[in-house]
Amino acid sequence: xxxxxxxxxxxxxxxxxxxxxxxxxxxxxxxxxxxxxxxxxxxxxxxxxxxxxxxxxxxxxxxxxxxxxxxxxxxxxxxxxxxxxxxxxxxxxxxxxxxxxxxxxxxxxxxxxxxxxxxxxxxxxxxxxxxxxxxxxxxxxxxxxxxxxxxxxxxxxxxxxxxxxxxxxxxxxxxxxxxxxxxxxxxxxxxxxxxxxxxxxxxxxxxxxxxxxxxxxxxxxxxxxxxxxxxxxxxx
Numbered sequence: 001x002x003x004x005x006x007x008x009x010x011x012x013x014x015x016x017x018x019x020x021x022x023x024x025x026x027x028x029x030x031x032x033x034x035x036x037x038x039x040x041x042x043x044x045x046x047x048x049x050x051x052x053x054x055x056x057x058x059x060x061x062x063x064x065x066x067x068x069x070x071x072x073x074x075x076x077x078x079x080x081x082x083x084x085x086x087x088x089x090x091x092x093x094x095x096x097x098x099x100x101x102x103x104x105x106x107x108x109x110x111x112x113x114x115x116x117x118x119x120x121x122x123x124x125x126x127x128x129x130x131x132x133x134x135x136x137x138x139x140x141x142x143x144x145x146x147x148x149x150x151x152x153x154x155x156x157x158x159x160x161x162x163x164x165x166x167x168x169x170x171x172x173x174x175x176x177x178x179x180x181x182x183x184x185x186x187x188x189x190x191x192x193x194x195x196x197x198x199x200x201x202x203x204x205x206x207x208x209x210x211x212x213x214x215x216x217x218x219x220x221x222x223x224x225x226x227x228x229x230x231x232x233x234x235x236x
Contacts, residue, residue: 002079007040007051010128010190015045017078019053019070023085026057028064033057038065041117041125043190047072051080052122067120091119097216104140107133111208118201127189127201134182134208135162141215142169162186175214182207 002018009015017040025032035055042051051070057063066087070080093112101108114129139157142165147153157165162183170176185204188194196203 003037005037005040005053007042007053009041009045010043010131012132015042015078017045017051017080019080019082020073021082023055023066023068023082025085026059026062026064027066027085027087029057029059029062031057031059031062033059040070041129043124043128045072045075045078049124050083052117052125055085067122086120089116089119091116096212099216099219100137100212103145103215103219104137107137107140110136123201127186127204130201130204130208131183131186131189134179134186134211137208137211137215138162138165138179145219172214172218175211175218178207178210178214182211 002020003022004016004018006014006016019037022037023035026035035058038054038056040051040053043049051072053068053070054065055068056065064087066085068085069083071083073079073081091112094108094115096108096111110129110133114126114133117129118126139162142157143154146169147157153169157169160168163180166176166179166183170179182204185196185199185207188196188199189201189204
């Protein structure tokens with residue numbers, strides 16, 4: 001009897017699956033016992049892409065978090081076989097500007113999880129994760145900030161693909177152009193064939209951070225323009 005789980009693929013689709021076996025020994029304390037399942041992710045359900053699952057040791061004196069690599073066992077119903085376990089490398093969370101933390105906490109969370117995946121050698125998973133974080137950032141900025149009083153625009157943004165959203169709803173040139181290029185590289189991380197072969201995950205992260213900084217600057221500029229209107233007090 002396996003363990004039923006659910007996870008998201010690279011396109012954000014929910015997949016139900018079964019793990020035929022759970023790890024039976026913690027790689028940190030070496031004690032046995034059924035671990036606590038935390039989460040899992042995979043680019044797609046195929047023999048070409050493994051599933052990575054995160055577990056927590058059940059031993060009170062340990063509680064270490066580690067990863068396990070699974071390979072596809074069957075397509076219908078979807079099931080995965082355990083291959084190896086590995087200690088999860090700790091990665092310090094990235095500190096984002098306060099405006100970004102308020103506008104899109106899911107962007108911050110997804111970006112940090114992608115950093116952890118990258119640090120732990122999950123090179124086929126971190127790219128789609130960064131791409132997903134960009135979509136949260138862009139859409140949360142538009143839905144929760146730019147269109148906070150425009151429900152029809154909010155629904156339009158929620159339903160549309162990322163590329164068209166950037167093209168249609170961004171009028172600030174530098175935000176638009178950086179976000180557009182980040183989306184291009186993010187798509188390369190989820191597609192079979194890469195279009196930008198001279199660019200890599202570091203370029204994707206740089207463009208995402210440029211988008212973050214431009215959005216933060218836009219929000220800060222709005223704040224100062226509101227607090228210090230042109231018809232404000234005259235100097236004495």
